[in-house]
Amino acid sequence: MKHFRADYVYPVYADPIKNGIVSVDDNGKILAISDDPSSIQSGNIEQLNGILCPGFVNTHCHLELSHLKDKIKAGDGLVEFIKAILTIRKEAQYNDDQVTEAARLADQEMYDNGIVAVGDIANTGITVDIKKNSKLYYHTFVETFSFLPERAQAVFDSAVELIEKFKPLSVSLTPHAPYTVSKELFKLIKRYSDSGKNLISIHNQECEDENKFYRYKLGAFNDLYDFLGLDIDYFKPQARNSLQSIIPLLTSNQEILLVHNTCTNLKDIYFIKRFDRHINWCFCPNANLYIEKRLPKINLFLDQGFNITLGTDSLASNNKLCILSEMRVIQQKFPTIGLEQLIQWGTLNGAEFLGIDKDKGSLQPGKTPGLNLITGLDNLKITPETKVKRLI
Structure with a gap:
């Protein structure tokens, strides 16, 4: 199990989550989305700067x-x-x-x-x-x-x-x-x-x-x-x-x-x-x-x-x-x-x-939509420095 935390999580099917956490298994399946670190029972949370969104x-x-x-x-x-x-x-x-x-x-x-x-x-x-x-x-x-x-x-x-x-x-x-x-x-x-x-x-x-x-x-x-x-x-x-x-x-x-x-x-x-x-x-x-x-x-x-x-x-x-x-x-x-x-x-x-x-298409438990990290945003605006990194 892996946990990724970012400035915002964009589940797409729902509103963005500030300081959201996305939990996935080794096959890339979404297990949970949360804004509460105390809900993570096992494993370390990887802190990331940027936003998380589906593939x-x-x-x-x-x-x-x-x-x-x-x-x-x-x-x-x-x-x-x-x-x-x-x-x-x-x-x-x-x-x-x-x-x-x-x-x-x-x-x-x-x-x-x-x-x-x-x-x-x-x-x-x-x-x-x-x-x-x-x-x-x-x-x-x-x-x-x-x-x-x-x-x-x-x-x-x-x-x-x-x-x-x-x-x-x-x-x-x-x-x-x-x-x-x-x-x-x-x-x-x-x-x-x-x-x-x-x-x-x-x-x-x-x-x-x-x-x-x-x-x-x-x-x-x-x-x-x-x-x-x-x-x-x-x-x-x-x-x-x-x-x-x-x-x-x-x-x-x-x-x-x-x-x-x-x-x-x-x-x-x-x-x-x-x-x-x-x-x-x-x-x-x-x-x-x-x-x-x-x-x-x-x-x-x-x-x-x-x-x-x-x-x-x-x-x-x-x-x-x-x-x-x-x-x-x-x-x-x-x-x-x-x-x-x-x-x-x-x-x-x-x-x-x-x-x-x-x-x-969306970050929902049970799906395997991929997970992207988008960095280099300016007040949630895309800039010439904005990049995407595939996490899973």
């Missing part, structure tokens, strides 16, 4: 892109970012061993940065063995791409085959983004999702050109389709933003994670409230700054009744895989968002979306 939950990552760290120029926008990834893949600049080793190191980096669970995007099976041997919990979203209606069935069937490679780990089939998934493919995914458990994670409104394309069929995405050699004459302007266009095509039977939301506006938020969809939001601020040099208007999403989570995106668009780093950016740009709320976004909310909140 972090990263709801959006691309482990298989880890080898692309520092390889794609920052700030050129989403379309150029996508072109760069596609070019690197086409030219086969990296072999499987390089991709696998980079992914393994990224998995260890997340562990060291206090992350205990990950919602990870996959387009191949190259991370299967890493995930099966990892100390982290993984849910894998097998991603589908096809903006050509005639390719929908073949792409769908291939994704279903890939899902089998990840079992018995938690895995589901998901659309990539509005601009890469045809209505026909959306319908196949919806039918699949309506028949059983199938978490959805979709990239949403990462740039203004996405909305411009859906509204008017104008902007940089036309250049992307030309780059890909795709004939999209069939697509007609929808006269509404991309999110408003695809919401009716998504299942009402599953939890849905909308990721990035860089250019989501208040009209979009109000629009989705008209539909019976289980919407969660994921913010990856460092990736937004890396790709588009802008952040979502996160203040618009507050108090709207939706679950908010945090992600790191990939090392192709971030210099580290660290949820604390994402929290730091949010608090710098939106100082009214407090530490307690950010911790909830980075722990329990993510665990609830992934369906693992019975074990992860």
Whole structure:
């Protein structure tokens, strides 16, 4: 049995506890939380400066892109970012061993940065063995791409085959983004999702050109389709933003994670409230700054009744895989968002979306959520000196 005492304990499911004590067994199971040292019957109490909180939950990552760290120029926008990834893949600049080793190191980096669970995007099976041997919990979203209606069935069937490679780990089939998934493919995914458990994670409104394309069929995405050699004459302007266009095509039977939301506006938020969809939001601020040099208007999403989570995106668009780093950016740009709320976004909310909140996300007796020590705070504000240390 181990006992850790800190300036504050953030159980997440309850209010912070000043001078709180967290007791755990050798397997990391929470035994008790207290503010009374006299309640400790055996064992020494380790006194720590800082706050204690559960392990972090990263709801959006691309482990298989880890080898692309520092390889794609920052700030050129989403379309150029996508072109760069596609070019690197086409030219086969990296072999499987390089991709696998980079992914393994990224998995260890997340562990060291206090992350205990990950919602990870996959387009191949190259991370299967890493995930099966990892100390982290993984849910894998097998991603589908096809903006050509005639390719929908073949792409769908291939994704279903890939899902089998990840079992018995938690895995589901998901659309990539509005601009890469045809209505026909959306319908196949919806039918699949309506028949059983199938978490959805979709990239949403990462740039203004996405909305411009859906509204008017104008902007940089036309250049992307030309780059890909795709004939999209069939697509007609929808006269509404991309999110408003695809919401009716998504299942009402599953939890849905909308990721990035860089250019989501208040009209979009109000629009989705008209539909019976289980919407969660994921913010990856460092990736937004890396790709588009802008952040979502996160203040618009507050108090709207939706679950908010945090992600790191990939090392192709971030210099580290660290949820604390994402929290730091949010608090710098939106100082009214407090530490307690950010911790909830980075722990329990993510665990609830992934369906693992019975074990992860909060410091409650019987759970094994991990235990992080956060130091270097200034009056409970995150600073450039704030660090996270994994205790269990």
